[in-house]
Amino acid sequence: MATRPVTGEQRAFMTGNEVVAWAALAAGADIMYGYPITPQNEIMHYWTRMASKYERGFLQTEDEIAAGFATVGGVLAGKRAFTATAGPGNVLMQEAMAMAEMMRLPTVVVVTQRGGPSTATVIYSQQELNLTCFGGNGEGLRIVYSPSSHDELFLYTIKAFNSAWKYRFPTFVLGDGYQSKMREPVTIFDPEARGITMEPCRPMVGLPGLPGEERDPAHLRNTYNLEDELYEVLMTAIKEYEAIAPQVVEWDTYAVDDAELLIIAHGVVSRAARAAVVSLRERGFKAGYFRPVTLRPFPAETLRTLAARARNLMVVESAYGQLKRQVQAGLYGLETPVTGYLRPGMGITPEEIVEFVHAKELI
Amino acid sequence: MSLNLKIALAGEGGQGVQSVAEIITEAAYQAGFQALYIPNFGVEQRGGVSVAFVQVSSEPVSAPKFTTGDIVVALSHRAVERVRQYVGEKTLLVYEAGLEDDVRQVYGERQRRLAVPALAIAQEEMHPRVFNVIILGVLVGVTGFLERRDVEQALERQFGHKFAQDPDLRELNYRALERGYEIGRENL
Amino acid sequence: MAIAAQPQMPRVWRAETKPHKFCPGCGHGIVLKALGEAIDALDIQERTIFGCDIGCSLLSWDFFNLDTVQTHHGRTTPVLVGIKRARPELVVVSYMGDGGAYAIGAQHLVSSASRNDLVTIIVVNNTVYAMTGGQMAPTTLPGQKTETTPYGRDARLTGRPILGPELVAAIAPPGAYVARGSIANIVQLKNFIQKGLQNQLEGRGIAFIEALSSCPTNWHTNAAATWRFVEKEMTAYFPVGELRTPEEKPSGRFQEVPPYES
Ligand SMILES: Cc1ncc(C[n+]2csc(CCOP(=O)(O)OP(=O)(O)O)c2C)c(N)n1
Ligand code: SF4
Ligand SMILES: [Mg+2]
Numbered sequence: 001m002a003t004r005p006v007t008g009e010q011r012a013f014m015t016g017n018e019v020v021a022w023a024a025l026a027a028g029a030d031i032m033y034g035y036p037i038t039p040q041n042e043i044m045h046y047w048t049r050m051a052s053k054y055e056r057g058f059l060q061t062e063d064e065i066a067a068g069f070a071t072v073g074g075v076l077a078g079k080r081a082f083t084a085t086a087g088p089g090n091v092l093m094q095e096a097m098a099m100a101e102m103m104r105l106p107t108v109v110v111v112t113q114r115g116g117p118s119t120a121t122v123i124y125s126q127q128e129l130n131l132t133c134f135g136g137n138g139e140g141l142r143i144v145y146s147p148s149s150h151d152e153l154f155l156y157t158i159k160a161f162n163s164a165w166k167y168r169f170p171t172f173v174l175g176d177g178y179q180s181k182m183r184e185p186v187t188i189f190d191p192e193a194r195g196i197t198m199e200p201c202r203p204m205v206g207l208p209g210l211p212g213e214e215r216d217p218a219h220l221r222n223t224y225n226l227e228d229e230l231y232e233v234l235m236t237a238i239k240e241y242e243a244i245a246p247q248v249v250e251w252d253t254y255a256v257d258d259a260e261l262l263i264i265a266h267g268v269v270s271r272a273a274r275a276a277v278v279s280l281r282e283r284g285f286k287a288g289y290f291r292p293v294t295l296r297p298f299p300a301e302t303l304r305t306l307a308a309r310a311r312n313l314m315v316v317e318s319a320y321g322q323l324k325r326q327v328q329a330g331l332y333g334l335e336t337p338v339t340g341y342l343r344p345g346m347g348i349t350p351e352e353i354v355e356f357v358h359a360k361e362l363i
Numbered sequence: 364m365s366l367n368l369k370i371a372l373a374g375e376g377g378q379g380v381q382s383v384a385e386i387i388t389e390a391a392y393q394a395g396f397q398a399l400y401i402p403n404f405g406v407e408q409r410g411g412v413s414v415a416f417v418q419v420s421s422e423p424v425s426a427p428k429f430t431t432g433d434i435v436v437a438l439s440h441r442a443v444e445r446v447r448q449y450v451g452e453k454t455l456l457v458y459e460a461g462l463e464d465d466v467r468q469v470y471g472e473r474q475r476r477l478a479v480p481a482l483a484i485a486q487e488e489m490h491p492r493v494f495n496v497i498i499l500g501v502l503v504g505v506t507g508f509l510e511r512r513d514v515e516q517a518l519e520r521q522f523g524h525k526f527a528q529d530p531d532l533r534e535l536n537y538r539a540l541e542r543g544y545e546i547g548r549e550n551l
Numbered sequence: 552m553a554i555a556a557q558p559q560m561p562r563v564w565r566a567e568t569k570p571h572k573f574c575p576g577c578g579h580g581i582v583l584k585a586l587g588e589a590i591d592a593l594d595i596q597e598r599t600i601f602g603c604d605i606g607c608s609l610l611s612w613d614f615f616n617l618d619t620v621q622t623h624h625g626r627t628t629p630v631l632v633g634i635k636r637a638r639p640e641l642v643v644v645s646y647m648g649d650g651g652a653y654a655i656g657a658q659h660l661v662s663s664a665s666r667n668d669l670v671t672i673i674v675v676n677n678t679v680y681a682m683t684g685g686q687m688a689p690t691t692l693p694g695q696k697t698e699t700t701p702y703g704r705d706a707r708l709t710g711r712p713i714l715g716p717e718l719v720a721a722i723a724p725p726g727a728y729v730a731r732g733s734i735a736n737i738v739q740l741k742n743f744i745q746k747g748l749q750n751q752l753e754g755r756g757i758a759f760i761e762a763l764s765s766c767p768t769n770w771h772t773n774a775a776a777t778w779r780f781v782e783k784e785m786t787a788y789f790p791v792g793e794l795r796t797p798e799e800k801p802s803g804r805f806q807e808v809p810p811y812e813s
Contacts, residue, residue, distance in 0.1 A: 030637065031636060031637050033633060033636075057636055057637065059632070059633075059636050061629065061662070062658050062659060062661070062662035063658060065626065065629070065658075065659075066626075066629040066632075066658070066659055066662070069622065069623070069626040069629035069630045069633065070629045070630065070632055070633030070636070071633060072622075072630050072633060073629065073630040073631060073632065073633020073634040073635075073636075073637065074633045074634070074636070074637040076620055076630070076633075076634055077633070077634040077637035077638040077641070078637075078638070079637040079638070081633070081637060095623060095626070096623070096626070099622065099623055099626075203638070204618075204620075205600045205618035205619075205620060205634065205641075206598065206600055206618055206634070206638055206641045207618060209597070210596060210597050210616075211596065211597070211615075211616040211617055211618060212563075212565055212596075212616025213616070217565065217613075217615065217616045217617055217618055217619065218618040218619065219612055219613040219618075219619050220612075220618075220619065220620045220621065221609075221612045221613075221620075221621040222621060222622075222623075223605065223609055223612070223621060
């Protein structure tokens, strides 16, 4: 490798797309495959500007189907490969990610959510939660991180490569158009300087030794003849997924200990939710905040404990109930009422949340 | 000092509102504040009104966009109408003085306001291209949280490569900044 | 049966998975024999990655002593292009049916051809969607009966059979190797495939070989009728031979592009 792209720690003021490109560089990503789509484009732009300096690769493919499958090829070859997409591109990406899920391939995809369905807006939403967590004809055996700030965008992009290669489930960083385009302070760092060791990559094809003589050939498939065969493979993967889930799952809380109202949000919206809680607390209301950092696996257990103590739950999201459904599934049987402040494709401010809390007399 | 400032800027493409937003947030960040800047962007980017959302705070900034601005800047006929949703009772509306009639029509008489004859100053005393730098100066002046030095450094980062080619340009920009700054201070 | 006779297995074939899973009289086995012999001849077993599509080609997922990846319908080429870009020292072979290549994966073929990707693509043209039970494929001949053209393909409604190698030959930049062989001439087919692999080894450009093949199961033909269809009907529509070789003088349209200088 040429010189390290980031040494030690560096403060910077940049857009989220820039942050992702730097994070991928710092994580030692070897190659990116991509197809243009707003608001993801600048990830490719920054990557292509820096990639050659650090001997990393890039291929612009003919569509997201090809980008996804080429990423699959990159990881099969033993490289830290990734792609980035959004909206309708994320829809096309699901085909390759289903293959990655079946074959346990450590692909990394950065999603910058935009409005949907269809082409909708190129701006922002949280409407790709279902798709990213459960897209494809499978069981959603994926790891999905939902960062809320540029610092986290950097950290979780690095982490995505590590989780992917450690656990061998396709891993996603679920960002959004606001995070992509906004500038805010961020500390970028060399993972080593923070004591983060990058998980080693190993090729699944192109292994040393003459296949059939010095070793068995790698025969990798995603197709099975019998129900029983598939069932066995799938159940092994599902059990492994369930076993690693407690190590992978992450969440964030604030002022939850005596909270009567628990406000639940993820990603960039959780910033407004947290600010709303701060302002409610300042006025003496017992509000708390819970944020799933991993949407897959979902931190249902922790949420359940907190929710059981609260009198009201409120889910805030820039989608019409995609997070709320996950929350309700996780809390099934619990009596605490769940109210949604659901704004598909719209940004959400702390003031709106506080106003809604009072209007609905949630506290 | 506890600070929490929300500014929305709007103008036609080419009027340089995004640069103003970028320079202010960059300067605020360098001065040790929390800062967040996000442009509006859409498929109709080229033809539409360009809007920038700026937040500067001593605490981490929450949502990237906001409902009501402390200061809202409108630099074109269409922008006056476009920013209406961000203007509240206490909002200070800063606008190009030539838009007086439009502002009166949309906002009536009661709105807190500051008319800046930036177009006239730029054309008559300086150069049309420093129009937005005058506005930048006004914002630095009215808000009062930035040192001139911070802004000048941010200007250098933004335009340094152009200044290097044409040193007169630096002097011109600094003068525009100063002129706007004075207008801002007078109205603090 | 003449087709099924396999006197000598190529070295790279995996004995443990033989006899293979194709139907008796299927052309896939013959194409894979030609491929095996070409790999043997070039002695590249250790660095060759074999990719197969969905379609009957998937039955070859454990066919060779080669690292192999079976992908999705139509997506084999992008997976192998991904591998090649990440590990240029490997030799990658994309093996698929006519449906995978010319219908669902056509955009990948067109794009790989115009990029001159260093990949060797082998398309088995059996004029049908075989794996799914014999529906019309882009290559189905005019008048040919399939499950979805029970009265014969009507070219006015469904178009004429696609000419894959001609398409690739028309768009691939200089350095490309494009040929059409047939299971009826395995020596020539092996030769074409070997040249196609050589082209990749030398880093000259894309290699594309279509192989006219048989599917007695979906054609509902006996041995004699199977051969007649391949040798007469198919060959009449799909001419066998080389369409592009890297040695050719580029025509006006394909003048060598000087490297871009910034
Ligand atoms: C996305 C998708 N659509 C449809 C199918 C179903 N399918 C499986 S094989 C096949 C056709 C195969 O035909 P061809 O590529 O010509 O290969 P052959 O079986 O003839 O060798 C189809 C349509 C699929 N697997 N995936
Ligand atoms: S169905 Fe046709 S193509 Fe498929 S294995 Fe049988 S003969 Fe071969
Ligand atoms: Mg076929």
